[in-house]
Amino acid sequence: MADNDTVKYHEKKSLIDQQSRVFHSLITQERTQKLELVIHLLSNSNQALVVCGPSGIGKSTLLSILQERKLDSWLYCPILGNTGLNFEKIQERIISAITDNKSRQKSRSLSGAFGLLESQHKKIVLVIDEAGYLPPGLINTIISYVQEQLVLQVIFVLTHDDLSIKNSSDSAIDDCHLIEIPPLSEKQCGEFLQYLAIKPRSPIAFNGISDAMIETVYLETHGIPGRIIGNLPKLKNTGKNNNSLWVLIAGVLGLIILALCIQWFSSSEYNSKPLQATPSNTQ
Known part of the structure; x- marks a missing residue:
């Protein structure tokens, strides 16, 4: 019984430590809620997702933590967007991500790889970071393909500027679920x-x-x-400069106070001396 309690304690502590690390990595409760929203949408919808925000806001960090969760029913296929990427290369990456999992079962075709996932009751999430670098029209192709595959979902990572540009070249992105990463207060x-x-x-x-x-x-x-x-x-x-500034200010104030004190004592000493009588003139 004691052994079971010890195991449960360590499992609970590990979970708490993981949650604490995730919270500090995401920085704010609002960002943690964004992560939970992504998980909810991936679990309950086949709609493509767009994680959006300016450079440095934490889009890639959020999705890295998502992938670290390693949920049993999900596989991830992370891809960094570039101008040389095409649909065939993306398909190859998906096949590799599926067949390199724990089962080690190889499949030569994408349909065979998807069949393998279906038999395991799993899904694969295609995560395309820097999606603004994708050639025009490729996002449309990916979204159209994902809609036909129940085991495949996709997340595009875009800045606001890239999203605006893609709206003109890839109209299907308008139908994606948009998730904005908020700045810090x-x-x-x-x-x-x-x-x-x-x-x-x-x-x-x-x-x-x-x-x-x-x-x-x-x-x-x-x-x-x-x-x-x-x-x-x-x-x-x-911080050092601030401390030095305060030391300097304190020193100046000390000199001023010292000068005022000297002046006050000097004046007091002068006023306390008795006046000497002026000798009268004798005739």
Whole structure:
């Protein structure tokens, strides 16, 4: 009985540690909810998904955590978009992702690979990062193909600018479910800086994070985590500079107070001396 309790304890602790790491990686509760939304849609819909936001907002991080979950019923086929990619190469990557799983069963055709997934009651999720680099029309082809395959789903990762461009070349993207990754608020920027400060070899000190630093970082980065990380080297000496400034201010104030005290004592000493009588003139 004790052994079972120990096993349950370690399993629960492992789950809590994983949840904590995921939460800190996603930074905010709102982003965690976005991850849960992606999982819900993949589980209950065959609609293509678009994860959207500016560069550095955390789109790839969110999808990396999704793939790390390793749910038993899902396989993932991550692809980095590029101008040389075509539909045939994508099909080859899907076959490779399916046949390289634990079963080690090989299939020479895509239909055979999909049949293998169906027999295992599994699905495969095609994750295309940097989808803005895909040739015009390829997104239309992928979406049309996915709609015909019950075991296949797709997620496109796009910036707002890329999404606007693809709207003109790939009209099917209008029918995708759009998931926006939100920027951090000023308060969340401070929490993120504190989280980065406690990581090994962090260029900033936890005690050096001030309200002024947080405000500056928020204004410069607009709450985009990738930009905050990129600004860390510039923040390295900010805390030291702030401390030096306060030391300088304190020193100046001390000199002023000392000068005023000397002046006051001098004046007091002068006023306390008795006036000497002026000798009268004798006639």
